[in-house]
Amino acid sequence: MFLDTPVTYLKGVGPRRAELLRKLGVVTAGDLLYHVPHRYEDASTVAPIASLEPGMDGTIIGTVISKGVIPTRKGLRIFQAVVRDSSGLIEAAWPGQPFLERSIEKGDVLLLSGPVRFFHGRQLTPRDYVNLGNGVDGTVxxxxxxxxxxxxxxSFKVIRGLIDAHLDVLLGLVTEYLPRDVLARASDSDGQKLPALADALLMLHRPHSIADAMRGRARLAFEELFFVHLLQLRAKQLARSRRGGIAFENKRELTSALKASLPFQLTDAQIRAIREIAADMFSEFRMNRLLQGDVGSGKTIVALFAALLxxxxxxxxxxxxxxxLLAEQHARTMERLFQPLGIHPVLVTGSLPARERREVAARLASTAPLIAVGTHALVQGDTRFGRLGFAAIDEQHRFGVEQRAALGAKGERPDLLLMSATPIPRSLAMTKYGDLDLSVLDERPPGRKPVTTALRRETARARVLEFIDEQISRGRQxxxxxxIIDESENSYLKAATTMFESLKTGPxxxxxxxxxxxxxxxAEREEIMRRFRDGEIDLLVATTV
Structure with a gap:
C-alpha cells in the first residue's frame, strides 16, 4: 500500500463508500489519513446518570433502551430517547428534530451533553451528542x-472505523519532510516541542487527552503556516525579479558630504535603514520599501540620503x-541641510502662481538632476519628470492607492519609498504577503523626549483644557x-474655526x-509656524495640516 493508493482498494471501502468519501475530499489512502477529526468529545468528564439533578449541566454515556417521536398540541414533534448506564436512566429530548429517529437506534450508545430540567421526571436536552454505535461498551x-x-x-462512526482499521499501516508510510533544525525550533502555545509528523497524526486520531489532540493539531497548523510563508517569500522573490529598476552606483559624493555636515549623529536604526535602502537602490531591481517609524524617529533624513544617492x-x-504646510516644512529643512552641498530643493504645490508653476514644470521636465518636494501636485497630469529615479511618499497612509501609484509611474522605473508612523493595514499586509519590503526605525534620536499618549472622554474635556492652560502658565506651548475647518450640517465633528473662537473667548x-x-x-501659514516655533504663540488651533 502507498499513500497515493486509491481509497477504493482499502479493506472495508467499496465503490459506494468510495463515492461518498469523494464528497469529503477523500480519494486516496493519504487523504483518509489526513481526514482529521474536526472536534473531540472528552469522555473523561462523564458523570453517572444517577448523579444528575435538575439545573445541572452534564455529560453522560448511556445505551438507548427506548425511543420515539412525541407530537405536541402546537404541532411540534419531539424525538425522545431513554438512555441508561449502570447507575440509572434518564430521558433525552430533541424538540423539532424528529428525523433523529432514523439515525438513532435502540441499543446505540450515545454520548450526550446538555442541561438537565424537570419535566415529568428528569430530562436532558442535548446541546450536542455523539452516536458511539451499537454494541459499544457503555463504560468508555x-x-x-x-x-x-x-x-x-x-456516518462519522463508519469513517472512524475505517481510519482506525488502517491507521497503523498508513502511519508507517509517513515520511517526515520538515528539516530537523526547523522542527527543533518550533513549539506550540504551551512551549512544548512539536511532535514528528507520524506522532502528530497518531495524536490526532487516537488522543489520550485533549492536550494530546491539540499538540497534534498544532503540528499540522505549524507546517501549514510554514509552507504558506515559504510560498509568500517565493512569490515576493519572483515579483522582485520581474521588477526591473535602476542600478545606482555608490559614488559617496553628495551622501558623504551630507553626513559630514549634519549637526547631529544618525541613530543606529537610521544607519541600518539607509543601508537597506541603498542596497535596494544598488541592485538591478526596483525598490518598493516601507519605512516605518514613530513621529520624531528621523524618517525624513533617511529619505534625503536616498534622494541624494x-x-x-x-x-x-x-x-x-x-x-x-508639510511640504513647505520639508523644503525649509532641505534648504538648511543642503546648503553646504549647494543644492536647492524645488517646491511644487497647487498654490504656486501660474508663472512660477510654469518655471517649475520646465525644470522638472528637463533631465537635470534635482530634488522636488511637494503635494499631490507632483502627480497631476501636467507634471512631467525628465529623469525621475527616486520617489518618496511621506505619511503614505494619507494618500490613496492610485495617488501613490501615480508618483511611481512618473518615471520609467523609479525606486519607491513609502514613509509612515501609522501604516494602513493594506501596507502592513503587503510587507508580509506582498512585494513590499520593510525598514523600521525603532529608536529615537538623542535628546528626543518620549511621547505620552492618553485617551480622555468628552466628559473630561474641561479638565483637559485646564491642564493645557496650566502647562502654558509654566512656559510651555x-x-x-x-x-474639519468649518462646521457642516452633514457632520457632527467639531470645526477648527468655530472652536478657535469658542476657546479664544472662553478658557x-x-x-x-x-x-x-x-x-x-x-505666506501667512509660514508666518504662523515661525511665530509658534519662536514661542510667540501659546496655543495653536489647527486642522490636520
Missing part, C-alpha cells in the same frame, strides 16, 4: 472521542507630502487639532492664540 469514560466530518450515507547618479528625486482668553488650516495663504 476516560477516553477522548474523535468526531470526524461526515456526509449523508456515511539618486541625484549624484544624475537622476531626479521627488518627495510627496499630504499637505502644503500647546496645540489642539480638529478634523484661553488671556493666551496668545492662532488658527492654522489649509485655506490660509502659504
Amino acid at each position: 469514560s476516560g477516553k477522548v472521542l474523535s468526531v470526524y466530518r461526515a456526509t449523508e450515507g456515511l 539618486a541625484v549624484e547618479n544624475g537622476y531626479q528625486a521627488a518627495i510627496m507630502a499630504p499637505t502644503e 500647546g496645540y489642539i487639532v480638529y478634523p 484661553f482668553g488671556a493666551r496668545r492664540m492662532a488658527l492654522l488650516h489649509g485655506r490660509i495663504h502659504a
Whole structure:
C-alpha cells in the first residue's frame, strides 16, 4: 500500500463508500489519513446518570433502551430517547428534530451533553451528542472521542472505523519532510516541542487527552503556516525579479558630504535603514520599501540620503507630502541641510502662481538632476519628470492607492519609498504577503523626549483644557487639532474655526492664540509656524495640516 493508493482498494471501502468519501475530499489512502477529526468529545468528564439533578449541566454515556417521536398540541414533534448506564436512566429530548429517529437506534450508545430540567421526571436536552454505535461498551469514560466530518450515507462512526482499521499501516508510510533544525525550533502555545509528523497524526486520531489532540493539531497548523510563508517569500522573490529598476552606483559624493555636515549623529536604526535602502537602490531591481517609524524617529533624513544617492547618479528625486504646510516644512529643512552641498530643493504645490508653476514644470521636465518636494501636485497630469529615479511618499497612509501609484509611474522605473508612523493595514499586509519590503526605525534620536499618549472622554474635556492652560502658565506651548475647518450640517465633528473662537473667548482668553488650516495663504501659514516655533504663540488651533 502507498499513500497515493486509491481509497477504493482499502479493506472495508467499496465503490459506494468510495463515492461518498469523494464528497469529503477523500480519494486516496493519504487523504483518509489526513481526514482529521474536526472536534473531540472528552469522555473523561462523564458523570453517572444517577448523579444528575435538575439545573445541572452534564455529560453522560448511556445505551438507548427506548425511543420515539412525541407530537405536541402546537404541532411540534419531539424525538425522545431513554438512555441508561449502570447507575440509572434518564430521558433525552430533541424538540423539532424528529428525523433523529432514523439515525438513532435502540441499543446505540450515545454520548450526550446538555442541561438537565424537570419535566415529568428528569430530562436532558442535548446541546450536542455523539452516536458511539451499537454494541459499544457503555463504560468508555476516560477516553477522548474523535468526531470526524461526515456526509449523508456515511456516518462519522463508519469513517472512524475505517481510519482506525488502517491507521497503523498508513502511519508507517509517513515520511517526515520538515528539516530537523526547523522542527527543533518550533513549539506550540504551551512551549512544548512539536511532535514528528507520524506522532502528530497518531495524536490526532487516537488522543489520550485533549492536550494530546491539540499538540497534534498544532503540528499540522505549524507546517501549514510554514509552507504558506515559504510560498509568500517565493512569490515576493519572483515579483522582485520581474521588477526591473535602476542600478545606482555608490559614488559617496553628495551622501558623504551630507553626513559630514549634519549637526547631529544618525541613530543606529537610521544607519541600518539607509543601508537597506541603498542596497535596494544598488541592485538591478526596483525598490518598493516601507519605512516605518514613530513621529520624531528621523524618517525624513533617511529619505534625503536616498534622494541624494539618486541625484549624484544624475537622476531626479521627488518627495510627496499630504499637505502644503508639510511640504513647505520639508523644503525649509532641505534648504538648511543642503546648503553646504549647494543644492536647492524645488517646491511644487497647487498654490504656486501660474508663472512660477510654469518655471517649475520646465525644470522638472528637463533631465537635470534635482530634488522636488511637494503635494499631490507632483502627480497631476501636467507634471512631467525628465529623469525621475527616486520617489518618496511621506505619511503614505494619507494618500490613496492610485495617488501613490501615480508618483511611481512618473518615471520609467523609479525606486519607491513609502514613509509612515501609522501604516494602513493594506501596507502592513503587503510587507508580509506582498512585494513590499520593510525598514523600521525603532529608536529615537538623542535628546528626543518620549511621547505620552492618553485617551480622555468628552466628559473630561474641561479638565483637559485646564491642564493645557496650566502647562502654558509654566512656559510651555500647546496645540489642539480638529478634523474639519468649518462646521457642516452633514457632520457632527467639531470645526477648527468655530472652536478657535469658542476657546479664544472662553478658557484661553488671556493666551496668545492662532488658527492654522489649509485655506490660509502659504505666506501667512509660514508666518504662523515661525511665530509658534519662536514661542510667540501659546496655543495653536489647527486642522490636520
